[in-house]
Amino acid sequence: MEMSATRPQRAKRNAKQDAAYYCSLGKDKEGFEAKYIDSFKGRGVFSCRPFEKGDFLFEYRGEVITKKEQENRERIYHNALKVFMFDFQFNGQQLCVDAAREDGSLGRLVNDDEVNPNSKIKVTRVDGRPHLCLFAIKDIGSGEEITYNYGNSDWPWRSKVVI
Numbered sequence: 001m002e003m004s005a006t007r008p009q010r011a012k013r014n015a016k017q018d019a020a021y022y023c024s025l026g027k028d029k030e031g032f033e034a035k036y037i038d039s040f041k042g043r044g045v046f047s048c049r050p051f052e053k054g055d056f057l058f059e060y061r062g063e064v065i066t067k068k069e070q071e072n073r074e075r076i077y078h079n080a081l082k083v084f085m086f087d088f089q090f091n092g093q094q095l096c097v098d099a100a101r102e103d104g105s106l107g108r109l110v111n112d113d114e115v116n117p118n119s120k121i122k123v124t125r126v127d128g129r130p131h132l133c134l135f136a137i138k139d140i141g142s143g144e145e146i147t148y149n150y151g152n153s154d155w156p157w158r159s160k161v162v163i
């Protein structure tokens with residue numbers, strides 16, 4: 001019998017399995033870098049290779065807290081920290097991921113794009129717990145900034161007119 005020269009390939013994880021894998025590890029996937037953009041936007045996250053529509057990118061990591069705890073923290077947080085609070089519904093409960101702590105993760109550095117975002121955050125259950133996962137909503141080329149729509153709010157940067 002002729003032996004195959006190639007080893008059997010491990011089945012590729014689908015996007016949901018990929019999300020579960022990285023969420024359980026508590027690590028970001030390779031293929032992205034955080035970079036300083038300018039004094040207006042601050043830092044942002046950029047792809048270092050292409051990604052396909054539907055791919056899991058990385059998690060918006062932080063501490064999952066209740067609405068009550070969110071309100072407590074918002075009373076003491078400066079505005080620059082409040083923007084790292086991401087509130088969401090899970091199992092009929094209002095929860096929040098507080099990503100105010102600089103922990104080196106990518107999710108907290110993704111900027112807002114109201115008009116043409118290339119990713120979206122989906123609440124994803126992993127081992128019974130909620131995780132905020134970014135998935136590509138279009139094909140993403142190498143070197144593109146990763147963005148999502150922060151949602152309807154009077155975000156101050158949206159009203160800035162560039163002259």
Ligand SMILES: C[S@@+](CC[C@H](N)C(=O)[O-])C[C@H]1O[C@@H](n2cnc3c(N)ncnc32)[C@H](O)[C@@H]1O
Nearest residue numbers: 040041042043044083084108109110111112157
């Ligand atoms: C969750 S942080 C994103 C990471 C941030 N750029 C940084 O360097 O830490 C949200 C902050 O980023 C900035 N930001 C996000 N999207 C922006 C945009 N489209 N234009 C300008 N600033 C933006 C605002 O200062 C906002 O308070």
